Amino acid sequence: MIPKVAPLILLVPLLTFPSGTDAVESARVVIPQHVTTGENVTMVCEFDLREDFDPKNLGVYWQCITDNKVESVCSYYNGTDSLEKQAPRFRNRTTLAVNPWRAILTLQNATLLDSGIFQCTIKYKWPASDSDVLSVSARYQPLQLTVRYEDGTAVLQCVTEGGFPLGKVIWYYQDGRRLNQTWSVMNYTRSDRTFLIKSTLTLKSEEETSVCCSVIHRALKENITSCLKIPGKRYKC
Template sequence: MEAPPPVILDFLLKLSRMYVLYCCFLSWYFLLSVNYAVRLEITPSHVIAGRNVTVNCEFEQSYDSSNDDIMWEFHKNTKRLIVWRSIPGTNMLRDQNEHFHGRTEVKFTSEKAVLTLRSINLSDSGEYRCIIFIRRGRNSEYLTSNFSYLSVAAPYSIPVVTGLNKTEEISLHCISYGGYPEGQLMWHYRNGSILTESVSTQHISNGMGAFVINSTLSLRIQQSDDICCSVSHTDLLQSWTTCQALTACHGNYPHCILFDMFISIVSGLAFLIILLFITIIIITIRMFQGSTQIKAKQLENST
């Protein structure tokens, strides 16, 4: 069997060398990707406004704070804000957005950097990521983590119910404010029976990210009962309820008749007292005038 021509052997040798170099390159790239892997985690990812969260930036290679640079970014809609970034080798911050001034603290370990974001508010809802700039001599790496979403919720205030109950026709208003996201409002009797007739409910933004829920109930009551307004927050699994006692005064209900009799008696007594008071004033004035005239005549006769 004849040996392959030298040209073919040379080609096969070059091809094998290229294959080895390609495998080495893939292995090198894979090792670098593993060593420089960056992962971001927010704890907790759902938080109530006013509390603190931690934004962990984890990496497998040791972080050198004297040379390397780390940064946390905040993304929401079209906004991109720098949450925290320091100048390598110092504790000085650079480029931090004023929205996060005084609310950040960072601690470093060999495997992660932990950012604590204090006093979370509704405008902090959005996506976060960390970016690491690895500097090793003349070489540098630009590494980014995944995006993690922070959801911020706010509780609603206890509902305030107002309205008049002069006749069987009533109109009640219920308002609750300060919550996020949109809550659910429901009118019902104390026994749980839901009222859906003539209900108008609005969710109005207060301009600071939270909502005001305003609802009106119009109802013709048939009997005395407690009508309640409840606001529920599905994310927080919380609800707030306020009830108002209503008295049905129509028809021949005994309590309504007694109430009307009481009002009539009180009104009659008040009228008699006022009339008596006016009569006493008139009599007093006339008596004073008569005594004045008698004294004047006596003075004339003495002179």
């Protein structure tokens, strides 16, 4: 589980707040634990006001912090959205719904680059802030499992790509027995930050058997699997 991040109060002086007549008591950000690329993400900023709500006196400021870089996601004040300072990568991807208790940010078509700390600052005379971490994952494509034969030995290769973070490769017999053989794994990082995984297993057996390759996606708690039948007669000299 991703630990809760302490509010980044140091960011508050960077913002310019409208004047107001009442104070906000607290703020709390809630972000989904698991998000995959292409999904729409709903982030909720809950807050408590000490007095009656007047939208014209409310300021809402969502920011994203990645690699020590602070970017404006969206803002709301004077009763309307304000997108003048919105970072280019968030343009046409955000909607903000505001009521007396919540400021709900929807981020469309999540990408791996959206992973980071999202901070919500509520201003109703005095500011209150909270933040949480958004972690975006990518699912791996279906496995491509192939075999070739060299001198009575089966050489199996398991390939998948497009996933993030890096998956774990496991080989085993289809009936669940563990393989005693060792296998090699080569990982490549693509330009979009996703991984290409290639794993090779060398297997020698005189009996027909079925072998499976699985790639475990720990963040999403799921795995993809492909199995292949190896005819034992190919190994006989």
